[in-house]
Structure formats: C-alpha cells, structure tokens
Amino acid sequence: PAFLRRSGRQRLSRDVAEFEQRLSSALSQRRELDLYRQRLTLESPQGPSVRIDGQSYLNFCSNDYLGLAAHPQVVDSFRRAATQYGVGSGASHLVCGHSRPHHQLEEALAELTGRPRALLFSSGYAANTGTLTTLLQPGDAVFQDRLNHASLLDGGLHSGARFRRFAHNDVADLAGKMSAVDGPKLVVVDGVFSMDGDRAPLAELAALCRREDAWLMVDDAHGIGVLGENGAGSVAEAGLDCDDVPVLMATLGKALGTGGAFVAGSETLIEALIQQARNYIYTTAISPAVAAATLTSLEILRDEPWRREHLAALIQRFRQGAQQLDLSLMPSASAIQPLLVGDAGRAMAISQRLRDRGLLISAIRPPTVPAGTSRLRVTLSAAHSEEQVDSLLEELILCQAE
Numbered sequence: 595p596a597f598l599r600r601s602g603r604q605r606l607s608r609d610v611a612e613f614e615q616r617l618s619s620a621l622s623q624r625r626e627l628d629l630y631r632q633r634l635t636l637e638s639p640q641g642p643s644v645r646i647d648g649q650s651y652l653n654f655c656s657n658d659y660l661g662l663a664a665h666p667q668v669v670d671s672f673r674r675a676a677t678q679y680g681v682g683s684g685a686s687h688l689v690c691g692h693s694r695p696h697h698q699l700e701e702a703l704a705e706l707t708g709r710p711r712a713l714l715f716s717s718g719y720a721a722n723t724g725t726l727t728t729l730l731q732p733g734d735a736v737f738q739d740r741l742n743h744a745s746l747l748d749g750g751l752h753s754g755a756r757f758r759r760f761a762h763n764d765v766a767d768l769a770g771k772m773s774a775v776d777g778p779k780l781v782v783v784d785g786v787f788s789m790d791g792d793r794a795p796l797a798e799l800a801a802l803c804r805r806e807d808a809w810l811m812v813d814d815a816h817g818i819g820v821l822g823e824n825g826a827g828s829v830a831e832a833g834l835d836c837d838d839v840p841v842l843m844a845t846l847g848k849a850l851g852t853g854g855a856f857v858a859g860s861e862t863l864i865e866a867l868i869q870q871a872r873n874y875i876y877t878t879a880i881s882p883a884v885a886a887a888t889l890t891s892l893e894i895l896r897d898e899p900w901r902r903e904h905l906a907a908l909i910q911r912f913r914q915g916a917q918q919l920d921l922s923l924m925p926s927a928s929a930i931q932p933l934l935v936g937d938a939g940r941a942m943a944i945s946q947r948l949r950d951r952g953l954l955i956s957a958i959r960p961p962t963v964p965a966g967t968s969r970l971r972v973t974l975s976a977a978h979s980e981e982q983v984d985s986l987l988e989e990l991i992l993c994q995a996e
C-alpha cells in the first residue's frame with residue numbers, strides 16, 4: 595500500500611541524513627584540530643621542481659628518491675611496451691592479466707633480492723594486507739613496531755592473529771613481549787621507517803627471531819633501490835638472506851619510480867600467496883607497460899650507481915647544514931629527513947609559508963604520526979642539485995624563525 599511505501603521512504607531519508615550528519619561533523623572536527631587534508635594537483639611530471647596552478651615549486655616531498663619517475667628511458671620503455679602490450683592488463687593475474695613483462699619483472703626482482711621467487715601486487719597496501727592475512731591465522735602472534743606503516747598494522751589486525759605492538763626499534767621490549775607468548779610468531783618491521791627515516795635494527799631482530807624460532811617480515815618500501823648493492827635494499831645491506839628474513843616486501847612506486855609492489859621469498863611462500871592472497875587474486879594486474887618500465891628502472895639501478903652516491907652526498911649536506919642552523923633534525927640517515935615541529939597547526943603554518951616562497955614540503959600530522967609529533971617531512975632525491983639543497987636550508991631557517 596501507498597502508505598507503507600511512504601513511511602519506508604521517510605525512514606530511508608532519515609538514515610541518509612544521519613550519515614551526512616556524521617560525516618560532516620567528522621570533517622569539522624578535523625578542521626578544528628588542524629588535521630584537515632587537501633590534495634595538490636600537479637601540472638608537470640615528478641621532478642626536483644613541479645608546477646601547480648601555473649607556478650613552479652621546488653619539490654621536497656616526493657618519494658621519487660632516484661629521479662626515475664619521469665626518467666626518459668623509463669618513459670620510453672613504458673611507451674614501447676604500451677604499443678606492444680597495450681595499456682590495460684585486462685584481468686587479474688590468475689585469469690589472463692599476467693603478461694610477459696610482469697613475468698620478466700618478477701624474475702628480475704627475485705634476482706635483485708637474491709630470493710627464489712617474487713610476486714607482483716598492485717600496490718604496497720595490497721601486498722602487505724594480502725601477505726599478512728595469508729600467512730597468519732588465529733592462534734599465531736604477530737609483533738609489530740609501533741611506527742610500522744598503516745598497511746602492515748591493518749593486515750596484522752585483520753589476520754585474526756594475536757596482535758602486539760612493541761616500542762619503536764626496541765629489541766629488548768620485543769624480546770619481552772615474545773617470551774610471554776606461545777605458538778607461531780611473526781615479527782614485522784619497516785626496513786626504513788616512512789615518517790621518521792630511521793632504520794630497523796635488522797641484524798639484531800633477525801638474531802632474536804632465530805632464537806625465538808619466529809619469522810621476520812620486512813617492508814622495504816623506502817630501502818629498495820636506495821640501499822645495498824645495486825639497490826637490493828636494507829635486508830641485503832644488513833647481510834641477511836632469505837633464511838633470516840623469509841618475507842621481504844617492497845614497493846615500486848618510490849625509488850623505482852613506477853607503481854605497484856612485490857613480495858619475495860621461498861617457492862612455498864609465493865605459491866601460497868598466488869593460491870590464497872585475496873588481495874592478489876581478486877584484483878586487476880598492474881599495467882604491463884608499468885612492469886616493462888620498472889624493468890628499465892632496475893637496469894638504471896645497476897648501471898648508474900652515481901644516483902645512490904649523489905643522494906647519499908645530498909643527505910650528508912642537508913644534515914650538516916641543518917645541524918649548523920640548529921634545525922630540529924631527527925636521527926635519520928636516509929632520504930627521509932623530517933624536521934620535528936610538534937604542534938599540527940604550527941607544522942601546517944610553516945609548510946604554507948614555505949609554499950608561499952616556492953617550496954613544497956608536506957606537514958605530516960596525526961594519525962599518520964603520533965599526537966604531538968607533527969613534522970615537516972623533507973625528502974631528498976638524486977634528481978636534486980647541491981644548490982637546491984642549499985636553498986632549502988636557507989628557506990627553512992627563514993620560515994621556522996617567523
């Protein structure tokens with residue numbers, strides 16, 4: 595009857611109003627706390643300088659650590675592969691989306707990391723959540739550094755395993771927490787922490803895991819391409835192999851300049867992920883052209899060690915300069931050089947002043963970092979020049995003093 599339909603519709607509109615109401619009050623709360631986020635719209639490729647709204651900015655916030663995102667050879671490979679294989683992969687890997695460039699890239703990544711196999715995922719987020727939920731089950735325990743990337747925390751939380759966080763880089767705290775728990779154990783860390791730039795004590799963690807009969811998983815999103823021989827990453831640099839770190843994950847969208855991610859490990863691990871990881875099975879494969887472009891990035895890693903050397907020299911230069919100027923450096927030796935500010939509003943204000951003066955440096959605020967530790971996340975790239983790093987230092991001192 596008409597009368598029932600009408601009341602159904604009224605109830606629906608009340609519920610919709612409730613969703614609207616809830617969302618907009620969450621938005622205003624974010625605004626009040628200086629936690630509201632806005633996107634920039636770039637009109638240029640990634641590079642040491644980028645264009646926004648017709649203005650040029652010195653870019654110190656991308657993760658393109660080696661300057662490969664718009665490298666002519668990488669772009670050219672992408673173009674050639676798009677001509678040969680098309681742009682879209684057309685399907686998931688298990689249906690018919692797995693093409694020759696994907697396969698070659700997996701083989702090259704296995705070789706780079708010195709592991710039997712590697713498996714491509716569409717993103718680092720998917721690789722981490724898919725791997726953790728495949729590996730873990732109720733009755734297991736997963737131990738994560740409290741500064742681990744959100745995708746690792748989410749994967750651990752969704753896995754059904756007991757979930758424990760340990761104090762940042764605190765091996766003694768981890769050891770205590772591990773000894774209190776029985777059953778299969780997995781320890782998970784970032785190789786290089788994404789918002790602090792410091793490194794996990796991988797050798798000590800591997801030794802502890804060996805003693806405790808636990809597995810170690812490392813997310814090397816910020817180490818791959820930058821650290822170790824040929825850019826093999828922080829696990830290789832620490833002299834650890836597949837027995838020490840059975841699960842290695844890294845992304846392609848940072849130093850390698852493209853997009854997507856991979857997990858590398860034993861034959862059994864990779865086959866299990868192919869059969870079971872829902873984030874692998876139920877998603878479209880990355881573009882074959884992106885895979886081909888990444889193969890070229892790997893060649894550049896091998897052929898142009900100067901990129902890693904130049905980046906290391908810029909990191910040194912920045913840290914020395916910042917120390918002399920008494921800027922609030924954090925203990926990082928990587929391309930991620932955050933300057934601690936504390937208050938979210940103040941971090942935003944400094945970032946805005948820098949923007950007004952032609953520099954792009956993002957203010958990182960909670961919940962990405964713990965409350966009270968808002969910071970300017972400066973990232974350096976092999977594409978920067980020494981002069982650009984010097985002007986960064988000059989502008990920082992002007993804008994922090996105001």
Ligand SMILES: *Cc1c(COP(=O)(O)O)cnc(C)c1O
Pocket residue numbers: 716717718719720722743745784788813815816845846847853854855
């Ligand atoms: C960027 C990042 C990811 C996510 O990778 P995407 O490919 O961007 O989804 C995962 N872990 C860490 C440590 C990262 O910095």
